[in-house]
Amino acid sequence: MLLAGAIIAALASPAHSCERESLDPLLRSAAARVTTSDKVAAAKWGTGQPIDDPAREQQVLDAVARKSVELGIDPEESKRVFRDQIEASKLVQRALHERWAAIPGERPVERPDLGEIRPIIDRLNDEILLELRDTRQLRDTPSCDGYLTSAFHHASTDLRLTGLHRLGLVRAVPSICTGP
Numbered sequence: 001m002l003l004a005g006a007i008i009a010a011l012a013s014p015a016h017s018c019e020r021e022s023l024d025p026l027l028r029s030a031a032a033r034v035t036t037s038d039k040v041a042a043a044k045w046g047t048g049q050p051i052d053d054p055a056r057e058q059q060v061l062d063a064v065a066r067k068s069v070e071l072g073i074d075p076e077e078s079k080r081v082f083r084d085q086i087e088a089s090k091l092v093q094r095a096l097h098e099r100w101a102a103i104p105g106e107r108p109v110e111r112p113d114l115g116e117i118r119p120i121i122d123r124l125n126d127e128i129l130l131e132l133r134d135t136r137q138l139r140d141t142p143s144c145d146g147y148l149t150s151a152f153h154h155a156s157t158d159l160r161l162t163g164l165h166r167l168g169l170v171r172a173v174p175s176i177c178t179g180p
């Protein structure tokens with residue numbers, strides 16, 4: 001009887017249903033996406049290529065919606081989260097371009113190839129989608145805000161985020177919690 005109870009408890013446990021007990025992995029992936037914006041900003045700097053690229057954004061959102069359906073998650077909810085990831089990236093890029101315009105000594109010395117950075121962002125997008133799927137229940141609970149704050153601090157500390165990247169991460173997270 002005890003064993004049966006233990007088995008039932010194990011089957012119902014979050015680990016078994018792939019449900020995470022913290023938002024740490026999700027916030028780490030979002031933070032990695034935010035920090036990748038530095039390379040995007042450097043790739044565009046001095047080229048005349050605009051920070052806003054609506055065609056690429058639409059590609060990202062279309063891919064996110066398609067993969068969400070495959071993963072059994074609500075595509076509209078995923079798109080909300082990713083619109084925030086995109087705004088966060090542009091916030092960081094704009095801030096860096098303003099800084100580099102004002103302070104020549106801080107300008108990037110190399111220009112990365114955007115064609116090599118976008119596949120990295122695509123991989124982070126896939127990671128974020130899986131984390132969204134695996135944190136469904138947690139993100140729907142009233143205590144989600146507490147988990148989010150805790151994960152924000154862990155990611156900021158563990159990844160040693162700068163002030164700008166913390167600001168970017170703040171911009172990236174408003175759609176993560178879906179509950180009351």
Ligand SMILES: C=C(O[C@@H]1C=C(C(=O)O)C=C[C@H]1O)C(=O)O
Pocket residue numbers: 040051052053054056057060085086087089090118121
């Ligand atoms: C990151 C880029 O800059 C912007 C942000 C995007 C994003 O976060 O996915 C997509 C297009 C751009 O509006 C990019 O051009 O790839």
